Amino acid sequence: MTNEPNILLVYTGGTIGMVKDYKTNALRAFDFSQILEKIPELRQLNCSIDTVSFEEPIDSSNMNTKYYVKIAEIIEENYKKYDGFVVLTGSDTMSYVSSAISFMFENLQKPVIFTGSQLPIGDLRTDAKENLITSIQIACAHENGRPVIQEVGLYFEYKLYRANRTTKINAEQFEAFTSMNFPPLAESGVHLTFNKHLLIYKNDEKNALIFRKNLVEDIAILKLFPGITPQVIKAVLGIENLKGLILESYGAGNAPTEKWFISLLEKAIQDGLKVVNVTQCAGGSVILGLYETSTDLKNMGIINGKDITTETAVAKMMYLLGENLSQEEFKHYFESSLRGEIS
Structure with a gap:
């Protein structure tokens, strides 16, 4: 791609967006508009990153269908403007919300990558930076002018999974998620390797994105x-x-x-x-x-x-x-x- 990809980072809440105030030891919400200052490595990705945050960050335990719709609306409103989306949520309910988003969009032809972390972004041994950097890299990945990922993914601890195949299995390990019945879509080591035979590809660009927001909670x-x-x-x-x-x-x-x-x-x-x-x-x-x-x-x-x-x-x-x-x-x-x- 000659033009650098535009990525929209959507922060809804969760551990990843917390930083420690070293004077009080309390955690406060991170200002994602300053992400390039805090994580200068992102400049190496050759993409432009815009951010949007929920006014009130949502703890993953309070996640519900109202917020699913809010996340989906942000993506829908910005769909034409951006090449990919990275959504940050709390990991406890991430499998639920990312699965729901996969059904709410029909004919999705751009990456929507969910990620988060087990430790806050300002922590000494945090997993937040790696998860965030690689998620953005995945959202940027193009081949022959088309996004490599054209579905909803969940990236955590060196693996990209199809979001609607995941389950959170551990509350303490960095490897918090697994996908028991389907292999990872990509793995991050020295190289970022996509398992292309597993990906969903949509060749029909005529089909417009359809947004379904009528979710029944009963x-x-x-x-x-x-x-x-x-x-x-x-x-x-x-x-x-x-x-x-x-x-x-x-x-x-x-x-x-x-x-x-x-x-x-x-x-x-x-x-x-x-x-x-x-x-x-x-x-x-x-x-x-x-x-x-x-x-x-x-x-x-x-x-x-x-x-x-x-x-x-x-x-x-x-x-x-x-x-x-x-x-x-x-x-x-x-x-x-x-x-x-x-x-």
Whole structure:
């Protein structure tokens, strides 16, 4: 590229944007408009970086769909102006928010890279600088005049993952995230290496970016455990206005075969509740009908989540519930890969 890429850095909150006041030892928000002064290495990337920050930084625990829409609106409003986007959020809910953004944009043809850190940017041994520098480098990467990454990614500790394949696995290690069912899209060592055969490429530039911001929050997650009682299942299924349920089952999608359990679930599905079966395991896939303990679920028309993560199942369900689909259409789209989220 002859013109240097323009990157927009969006800071929403989270550990990465904190600096220590050495007089008081308290943490305060970092001013990202001064990023080049604080991280002069960024000048070596030959790109121009603009920043936009939430007026009030959001702790990752307070992240919700209102903020998903706010992040997506910032990207939508600036989409034509910038070549790539780097979004900084708290790592605790990063898999949820980045997965949601992947569904909110249809025909995305530019990189949207989420990152953060385990230690504040001003800390002595911080991981923030490396995560930030490499995320911006990834967002700048072009080949034949086109961005190398044309999807939503999550970069942490030398690996770029497809965002909707990630799970946070560690609260203390720098390697906070993993993607159990899909390899990294890129790895950063001495060289930044892209696994190009894994990337989503869009050659049709005629398709305009479509922004979907109608997310339906009336959903619940039900994690099965040995000894779960009918009262618990009834209480969850009886939630007012409940439209979708993510059932975290055992192993390859197995659940109790007791009559009360099957009949409660069957009635909920017949009444129009969308129920998706995902595995509690960190890796692997739901295979309905593999064991007798999942045959009843298959027969009642439960939706097969396959190897989707719980975080992405939440995002996909909120997105699809906003699209006014029939039971059959909902099942078809949920079981299909829309953004590379299932194998």
